[in-house]
Amino acid sequence: MRAEISIKNTKSKFLDKVEELSEQNIYACYQCGKCSAGCPSISEMDISPSEIIRLVQLGGEEEVLNSKTIWVCASCFTCVTRCPKGVDVAKIMEALRQITLRKNVDYVNPLSIPRETLSQVPQIALVSALRKFSG
Amino acid sequence: MLLLVLSSIGEKAVRNSTKEFAQLTHLPIIPFTHLLDLMKGVKMKISYFPGCTLKTMAKNFEDSALASASSLGIEMVELQRWNCCGTVYSLTSDDLIHQLAPIRDLIRVEEQKDNRVVTLCSMCYNTLKRANKLVQEDKEKLDKLNDLMYREDVKYDGKVKVLHLLEILKNEIGFEQIARKVKIPLKGLKVAPYYGCLLLRPPEVGIDDPENPTILENLLESTGAEVIDYPYKTECCGSYNTVANVDLVVERAYNILRSAINQGAEAIVLSCPLCGFNLDNRQKEIKEKFSDFKNIPIFYFTQLLALSLGLDEKVCRFELNFVDPRPLLESKHLIGGV
Amino acid sequence: MNRIGVFVCHCGLNIAQTVDVEKLANIISDYPGVVYATNYIYMCSDPGQDMIKEIVKEKKLNGVVVACCSPTMHETTFRNTVASVGLNPYRCEIANIREQCSWVHKDKKIATEKAVEIVKATIEKLKLDKSLIPLSVPITKRALVIGGGIAGIQASLDIADSGYEVVLVERNQSIGGHMLQLSETFPTLDCPQCIATPKMVQVGQHPKIKLLAYSEVEEVSGYVGNFKVKIRRKASFVDWNKCTGCGLCVEKCPVRVPSEFNELLVKRKAIYTLFPQAVPNKPVIDSNNCLYLTKGKCRACEKNCLAKAIDFNQKDTFVEEDVGAIVVATGYDLMDKAEIGEYGAGKYKDVINGLQMERLLCPSGPTEGIPHRPSDGKIPKEIVFIQCVGSRDPEHYYPYCSKVCCMYVVKQAMLYKNVVPDGQAYVFYMDIRCDGKGYEEFLQKGMEENKILYLRGRVSKLFKDGDKIKVWGADTLTGRKIEISADMVVLAMAVVPSKGVKELARKLRITADDYGFLTEAHPKLRPVESLTAGYFLAGAAQGPKDIPDVVAQASGAASKVDSLFSQDVLYHEPIIASVDEEVCVGCGNCVDVCAYDAIELDLRTKKAKVNSAVCEGCGACCAACPSGAMQHNNFSKRQIFEMVDAFVR
Numbered sequence A: 001m002r003a004e005i006s007i008k009n010t011k012s013k014f015l016d017k018v019e020e021l022s023e024q025n026i027y028a029c030y031q032c033g034k035c036s037a038g039c040p041s042i043s044e045m046d047i048s049p050s051e052i053i054r055l056v057q058l059g060g061e062e063e064v065l066n067s068k069t070i071w072v073c074a075s076c077f078t079c080v081t082r083c084p085k086g087v088d089v090a091k092i093m094e095a096l097r098q099i100t101l102r103k104n105v106d107y108v109n110p111l112s113i114p115r116e117t118l119s120q121v122p123q124i125a126l127v128s129a130l131r132k133f134s135g
Numbered sequence B: 001m002l003l004l005v006l007s008s009i010g011e012k013a014v015r016n017s018t019k020e021f022a023q024l025t026h027l028p029i030i031p032f033t034h035l036l037d038l039m040k041g042v043k044m045k046i047s048y049f050p051g052c053t054l055k056t057m058a059k060n061f062e063d064s065a066l067a068s069a070s071s072l073g074i075e076m077v078e079l080q081r082w083n084c085c086g087t088v089y090s091l092t093s094d095d096l097i098h099q100l101a102p103i104r105d106l107i108r109v110e111e112q113k114d115n116r117v118v119t120l121c122s123m124c125y126n127t128l129k130r131a132n133k134l135v136q137e138d139k140e141k142l143d144k145l146n147d148l149m150y151r152e153d154v155k156y157d158g159k160v161k162v163l164h165l166l167e168i169l170k171n172e173i174g175f176e177q178i179a180r181k182v183k184i185p186l187k188g189l190k191v192a193p194y195y196g197c198l199l200l201r202p203p204e205v206g207i208d209d210p211e212n213p214t215i216l217e218n219l220l221e222s223t224g225a226e227v228i229d230y231p232y233k234t235e236c237c238g239s240y241n242t243v244a245n246v247d248l249v250v251e252r253a254y255n256i257l258r259s260a261i262n263q264g265a266e267a268i269v270l271s272c273p274l275c276g277f278n279l280d281n282r283q284k285e286i287k288e289k290f291s292d293f294k295n296i297p298i299f300y301f302t303q304l305l306a307l308s309l310g311l312d313e314k315v316c317r318f319e320l321n322f323v324d325p326r327p328l329l330e331s332k333h334l335i336g337g338v
Numbered sequence C: 001m002n003r004i005g006v007f008v009c010h011c012g013l014n015i016a017q018t019v020d021v022e023k024l025a026n027i028i029s030d031y032p033g034v035v036y037a038t039n040y041i042y043m044c045s046d047p048g049q050d051m052i053k054e055i056v057k058e059k060k061l062n063g064v065v066v067a068c069c070s071p072t073m074h075e076t077t078f079r080n081t082v083a084s085v086g087l088n089p090y091r092c093e094i095a096n097i098r099e100q101c102s103w104v105h106k107d108k109k110i111a112t113e114k115a116v117e118i119v120k121a122t123i124e125k126l127k128l129d130k131s132l133i134p135l136s137v138p139i140t141k142r143a144l145v146i147g148g149g150i151a152g153i154q155a156s157l158d159i160a161d162s163g164y165e166v167v168l169v170e171r172n173q174s175i176g177g178h179m180l181q182l183s184e185t186f187p188t189l190d191c192p193q194c195i196a197t198p199k200m201v202q203v204g205q206h207p208k209i210k211l212l213a214y215s216e217v218e219e220v221s222g223y224v225g226n227f228k229v230k231i232r233r234k235a236s237f238v239d240w241n242k243c244t245g246c247g248l249c250v251e252k253c254p255v256r257v258p259s260e261f262n263e264l265l266v267k268r269k270a271i272y273t274l275f276p277q278a279v280p281n282k283p284v285i286d287s288n289n290c291l292y293l294t295k296g297k298c299r300a301c302e303k304n305c306l307a308k309a310i311d312f313n314q315k316d317t318f319v320e321e322d323v324g325a326i327v328v329a330t331g332y333d334l335m336d337k338a339e340i341g342e343y344g345a346g347k348y349k350d351v352i353n354g355l356q357m358e359r360l361l362c363p364s365g366p367t368e369g370i371p372h373r374p375s376d377g378k379i380p381k382e383i384v385f386i387q388c389v390g391s392r393d394p395e396h397y398y399p400y401c402s403k404v405c406c407m408y409v410v411k412q413a414m415l416y417k418n419v420v421p422d423g424q425a426y427v428f429y430m431d432i433r434c435d436g437k438g439y440e441e442f443l444q445k446g447m448e449e450n451k452i453l454y455l456r457g458r459v460s461k462l463f464k465d466g467d468k469i470k471v472w473g474a475d476t477l478t479g480r481k482i483e484i485s486a487d488m489v490v491l492a493m494a495v496v497p498s499k500g501v502k503e504l505a506r507k508l509r510i511t512a513d514d515y516g517f518l519t520e521a522h523p524k525l526r527p528v529e530s531l532t533a534g535y536f537l538a539g540a541a542q543g544p545k546d547i548p549d550v551v552a553q554a555s556g557a558a559s560k561v562d563s564l565f566s567q568d569v570l571y572h573e574p575i576i577a578s579v580d581e582e583v584c585v586g587c588g589n590c591v592d593v594c595a596y597d598a599i600e601l602d603l604r605t606k607k608a609k610v611n612s613a614v615c616e617g618c619g620a621c622c623a624a625c626p627s628g629a630m631q632h633n634n635f636s637k638r639q640i641f642e643m644v645d646a647f648v649r
């Protein structure tokens, strides 16, 4: 398949929104892949972190927002610590999650969490999971 | 031990040169008022923010921490009122509202006429510290938050210092001093420290070198334990994914534990109740998935500290640990009527 | 009586598009003191200049204003023009109506008004300009070269071959620099020892070169053409005049410490030479490790030296040299791998840097060209190279590209494959920059013939796993996280300026950038000169570069020195500070602010005195002088006030 690139997606509202929410310059990423190389979650991801950023650069809104990756990212800040360009990848992932959550689409519906899990996991896990996965 | 006394009323020049001297010699600076307290046998007091999990699942962390601190001369005074730290720290630019919770907790510290607050849970530490940093660096956001909290009596001024207990042990008590106070050296106990993420990252709020931290190692060495190094000590355990993606956490926890075990660790030592849950309680699921896996006890650092300081074993609340650590401790003659 | 001519240039459309040049000339022709004003499309062209000459003669002008581009472009041109018809060149002024007017404005009306004001102010300045005569100073036709790497060697030989004397100062006991540590050199794979040692020998034997090895520059005073340099000759504890270079002392010394020349891979003695072909080939005693000098006992070398050359009483001595030009060629170092926390912070033996790999691959090196890894001496079967370590990382280390790594990594991987044919080499890279002559072909060969596997991505973390080094990297071309269990890892560490260069730059009063690389006077047009007159730059001291570039730059610097020395006297701009002794109160403010040490306070008369040959005309002293005694020639306070007046009038 040929992916068409035009000013429509490279100068899109989506890109602006990601930059605004994350306060990061998406064009600062020079695609070195160090974030992907160190990401502890990558085996569960369908698109690697550096590719997510690449797709944002290309304006690939659908692909990025439908990826598993943004939900698997656990904000561990390994990439943030090592990125040679100082790109806060965790903030970009958060921006992508927020764009979805703010459309009132929960990734994890609080009501769907099994009673057993609720009684088992520590509060801190529940609070943070709901902060990350529901709007 | 030599102490440097920093008087808050002394000449500025004297204070500065004292500071320089302290940096050169790595001597701890003890504020004058604290020294007075020490002389009177009064403990160093510091406001303490527990956070939700320390009051419930991680009671073993809290009890052992309070008791150890106390025996080292630190009185951790729980905030009279506190609320959720707001976990996790908000990463988007426009949801200032999520900074209300942590900043409100810092107002509580000021209400208690203190300018420092100590935490135990890594997540609370990270959230409070980052929120604090945000408003310290952005006056506009601070003002907006104060406006939103117009019903508070105290306006937050950004002056509170957020600390983790490990920092106080290192910088204000000193590991050498701790070593001197150790009554039951943890000889022969092979422990692997686990830092996880939020004590170290992002680096601007971390308590140690983000790649090669040593603070837990140094503390554990001062208790007489044998410290094991392994490459996964700063790798993420999967964090809150434990709620909706257990498989992921199981996989990660397994890798971390296996790496430590391969290096000869008999136990893991950590400082976060969420990491604790993932590495300890999730061993049930790990065992189901990886048949070769053998359980390994997980300690909060304060449990081992309390033990080495010769405190009553009860403060460690070992019964709350998922993998029972007592057989290991007994085998090393560290508990059970030595 | 002022007879001033004003010449307004269109600069094609550069000026004329925004400034009404016709109108400007018209208005100005009525200005007091102006006897003639005109405009022309290109004043700097031959017809333009001829016109100026004609009018100067015809109208008997005693001052000229050219309203055109910045004085940095054509001030010299027009001053020479008027000088050729007998007018003092300092009676010609430039009114900059391009950079400071037409280029920065759009509205023609406003721009024209501003241009009128600029020209008027310039006329007011010109009215008070004195006719000045450049100072002439003699030149000492001897050069100092600091640093004896391939850059310093080449520069010294070129200057000496042109017939001028050279003093070459090298801080090690031998010249050669990093080139002598290399295995083979890209892209032709010739052995650096073979191609560099003849040049080293030439330096040692050249009648015009005075080689001061094991020496450092202590102090420099003076100015272009007339520097005085104090050089510290470090105590070697060996009388080099008596030493026959037999090497018996080295053999008998019981001390073993890591060898810097071999990048700490093997040990050397406390008394040692750098390498067999060293020039000069004389030993020195390392006073930090010598048993006698640290603990007071041993003297094994002394007992065994038949020539009685060992002299434990030797002290540092100083020599002074007069030179007219200085070439700085202090080279580079590699960033310390201990600074990279995620790559093990220097604690893994089998994670080495590029220069260590050079030593392991060098046929005359400690492993005779077959790499054995440092931890257990095994020959690595899988070897990972990581490029850009510390380079191109503005967040943590250095933002710049180290320039030589792409090429030496291909070279090292190739040489490795030649000696370990059943081994595999992997290279993690971000971009491959092989842009020299024959370089791309060299890279292609490495990939195709030596099957070097290039992986596009940075490495995030290294750690020890049994006797392997685990490498966590990425291949961004497939989007995969890559894990390799390597036997050895080579880090292409960032190239940084050699140690101590910032202090040296301060002593020499030349500038260095944030990292310590010496700054050239102009990045394109004056690449081998420093901004401070009389200093020239050569080699990696100015920025990372490979041997072909280093040698070209060194020859460039040498030819600049030659052209300086081809003059008999130097002319020094007379636009400098001067003191009105009657007004000077002797406060000394000017002495403190002068960056060039050009002012002295006469202790007897309590008056400041400017050394006109040293003054660079920066004006700092004039601003600092509270009494107004210190004035700049043709930039006096009165002139400035008149100019301001012209603007606000």
Ligand SMILES: Cc1cc2nc3c(=O)[nH]c(=O)nc-3n(C[C@H](O)[C@H](O)[C@H](O)COP(=O)(O)OP(=O)(O)OC[C@H]3O[C@@H](n4cnc5c(N)ncnc54)[C@H](O)[C@@H]3O)c2cc1C
Residues within 6 Å of the ligand: C146, C147, C148, C149, C150, C151, C152, C169, C170, C171, C172, C175, C176, C177, C178, C179, C182, C184, C185, C186, C187, C215, C216, C217, C329, C330, C331, C332, C333, C334, C354, C355, C358, C404, C408, C411, C498, C499, C500, C501, C504, C538, C539, C540, C541, C545, C546, C547, C548, C550
């Ligand atoms: C791993 C590696 C492999 C390389 N391989 C190649 C290759 O195959 N081909 C190639 O073309 N290039 C190669 N290069 C680049 C090459 O090494 C440099 O281009 C060249 O050596 C630079 O020469 P230089 O004289 O400028 O600096 P240096 O070689 O660094 O020489 C500087 C000299 O100045 C002396 N000095 C420093 N400070 C002072 C002071 N204050 N006073 C007195 N003396 C001082 C030093 O002791 C030294 O002798 C390689 C570089 C590296 C890192």
Ligand code: SF4
Residues within 6 Å of the ligand: A028, A029, A030, A031, A032, A033, A034, A035, A036, A049, A050, A053, A079, A082, A083, A084, A085, A086, A087, A089
């Ligand atoms: S580490 Fe930084 S620069 Fe490299 S790919 Fe990831 S975000 Fe981009």
Ligand code: SF4
Residues within 6 Å of the ligand: C249, C252, C253, C254, C255, C269, C270, C271, C285, C286, C289, C290, C291, C292, C293, C298, C299, C300, C301, C302
């Ligand atoms: S005196 Fe020093 S240099 Fe000489 S042999 Fe002994 S240790 Fe070596």
